[in-house]
Amino acid sequence: MIQDYLDSLSRELDFDRSLSRRVREEVEDHLWEAVEASPTGNELEAQARAIASFGDARTIAAQFAVISLAVRSRRAGIAAVFVIASVYVAMKARIAWYAAAQWAIGDDMRAVSGLVLQIDRYAFLVSMIIGLGGFIYIRSRQIPAAFHPAYRRQLRRFFLLCAATVAALVVSVSSDAVLTALQLRGPGLSAMSLVPILSMAIEVACVGFLVFHIRSVALRAASTAALMTT
Amino acid sequence: MLKGHLDMIVLAALAAAGSAHGYAVIEEIKQRSGGAFDLPEGTIYPALHRLEQAGLLTSRWTIADSGRKRRVYSLTKAGTRAFAERRAVWKQFSDAIGGLLGGVRPRENPA
Helix, strand or coil: CHHHHHHHHHHHCCCCHHHHHHHHHHHHHHHHHHHHHCCCCCHHHHHHHHHHHHCCHHHHHHHHHHHHHHHHHHHHHHHHHHHHHHHHHHHHHHHHHHHHHCCCCCHHHHHHHHHHHHHHHHHHHHHHHHHHHHHHHHHHCCCCCCCCHHHHHHHHHHHHHHHHHHHHHHHHHHHHHHHHHHHHHCCCCCHHHHHHHHHHHHHHHHHHHHHHHHHHHHHHHHHHHHHHHC | CCHHHHHHHHHHHHHHHCEEEHHHHHHHHHHHCCCCCCCCHHHHHHHHHHHHHCCCEEEEEEECCCCCEEEEEEECHHHHHHHHHHHHHHHHHHHHHHHHHHCCCCCCCCC
16 A cells, blocks of 8 residues: 555656655655554554555655755756856957967958957847846745745746846857857868857857756646645 | 755654654644644655664664564754754744734734
């Protein structure tokens, strides 16, 4: 009977495998201890009592889902800061490489590159400010006990900040791609071009990683809401 | 009402017990409250996890005498501080309500 209950709890917690394993082991210890402490001599009856006192598996899973969502949101905030820092390092490394290789944009493209560079700078600055704001915002919120309307509003605000961060980063990385293309136009493709191309690939991968992370939090929020309503 | 104070109740039980696993926390709560807080036992575990994520508790696996794996929780320094703060706020609130109720007699029905 206890194994059936644990299986059902594990299924409900399937959205987070490591959490599911840990909770299963904790609850198993709890239920068997309750059975051992039961005054009744009938083990099946003691198991039924222990399970009844513990509560409905779905209700408990829903409470864990809220905590898991809050933890994931915090991780998304950390991911945003990590991605912004990585894009910055990639940008600086590429600029240092251009200086070392003495590559410069041709005179005919100076005006265009100047404009794109301004867009790049401001977009990156905006992404940095909003990204840090989002990180601080989600870190400063308490982990809620339930998926209540106030927490839903907090999550919505956080998603908006994340969306704005990603949008600004996409503009910044796209501008970087244009600038890199302009840089590579002069000397043409060679083994030396690998460094700027690789740094661009890192920037794109970082943004992709952030989008993936935020999407997974959004999906988790939707599944948590579904768990609450059913 | 109990739901809103669950965190404080769990912190209080762990402050009293030192370190304890979920079942022992529930027993501590039952014993110290004279059985008044007989909440669904399963609700303690999400609370323990939440308090751990908030940095107020720390936990580790041990092996019980029964041979089963057991997760044991204890207060962190931040948890001890948080409990002291919540206890002070609660005492202030309780004293204020006690003062209000202590001086008021239930009004008798004139009819």
